[in-house]
Amino acid sequence: MPRREVGNPANTNCLIASKSAPTIPKENFSCLTRLDHNRAKAQIALRIGVTAKDVKNCIIWGNHSSTQYPDVNHAKVKVQGKYLGVYEAVKNDHWLKEDFITTVQQRGGAVIKARKLSSAMSAAKAICDHVRNIWFGTPEGEFVSMGVISDGNSYGIPDDLIYSFPVVLSKDKTWKFVEGLPINDFSREKMDLTAKELTEEKEAAVEYLSTA
Template identity: 75%
Template sequence: MSEPIRVLVTGAAGQIAYSLLFSIAKGDVFGKDQPITLLLLDITPMLPVLEGVVMELQDCALPLLRDIVPTDKEEVAFKDLDAAILVGSMPRKEGMERKDLLKANVAIFKSQGTALEKYAKKTVKVLVVGNPANTNCLIAAKSAPSIPKENFSCLTRLDHNRARSQVAMRCGVPATHVKNVIIWGNHSSTQYPDVHHCMVNMSGSELACFDAVKDDAWLKGDFIATVQLRGAAVIKARKLSSAMSAAKAICDHMRDIWSGTSEGEFISMGVYSSGNSYGVPDDLIYSFPVQIKDKSWKIVDGLAINDFSRLKMDATAAELIEERDTAVSFLGV
């Protein structure tokens, strides 16, 4: 058995974390022989609830879970981290303008980025889940200048999984038979779910998605809208946000960072854009198709982009630029 790794989950008393922590603690994410110390951060009023979560984790009697540290203090939560999953954020309240939401979250993620800089290992892998995830991730990365920007990513795997599942259901195959869908851009309703490079395994042979589905109008219309608006649809039906599927996507994302992606497959992640890929502007956290090896991601290069895709990729980039510029104005830099 190796030494325990230190894994932080913020918003640890919330419902996404409640679906997430068991999977992490039993070895689904970092490996079946990797002991774990869980650091659980939440705001002070949530500490009694967090205590109940700790009791449940203890009662699971999990062999890999070596220690659990519940806290409301960043200097405790961020110390010597190997992985940080930043779930907690200020949710949008009724009547709240997007600008107000951004302002509140800039304060949270500036503080957490500063704590990463001060207390975490420089090798820490940081996944931002709390919305607006792309811009929150960028603020955290900017606030931790000595940690490589490549170590920061935001969650678009949920959108990726949604797109994969929609195609699979349409073709009547398991989701594992659909690969290489792409989510471009922002984890918002401007994201672009792209299936121009997607392959579907039907009856033992791989077909291009458009050939497998045989309904171009659906793939360019309702399919895109369904994936873009799926989160809102879940909230409308459930009266709560998508916690189970978000937790599964977080596990998928972090497991791929730790263990790598399969040969010939790529997944979607919000990562730092340095302006060299697909005409996406510099200094954004933008969702790209990536492959991962040895805990390092690489954007999949050389995919053909048609005019339909280009317009949608540019539209989501424009939204991210506006979000970034608004958020940075609150940083006072």
């Protein structure tokens, strides 16, 4: 049975939970980055003037924190019945590499500042989306973002981190990495930065637990 972690710091909490239950396969643990994934889709949809359902294959790399990297280099958007690459559809590289990324990274804080409350409904929707894909799989030709255990072989991310990757899920409730996506230098830097934060969180958590 899959185990899911949604409380912050979600990635490291999930990793520690997996280490505390060594008889359960690490692949059965996942943490929620679907809220960030949904926010990335929504920002692209708003920018182009379509619905979020018209945007697919956004990626959230790394930590559910302000270092996360929302990546749309491989995302598609349906415009007038035709799918285009997001960079082609938006036609504003500066916005995609600056304002878009920071907006998604800081969206949670912005909601709290504006409402004095967290985005509980959006988080609940994201949890439902996450669980639905675990149980029913991802649609053909689509992938989603999920914090899962790294194996040291995918996209240069160190092993033994709960890191958000693009994944596809099958109806037997298993996931696999989307492999072979080209990573440019801009993305590499962002992906490594959030991996560094997760490594530091892991080291701090392990040290604390060893002395507690």
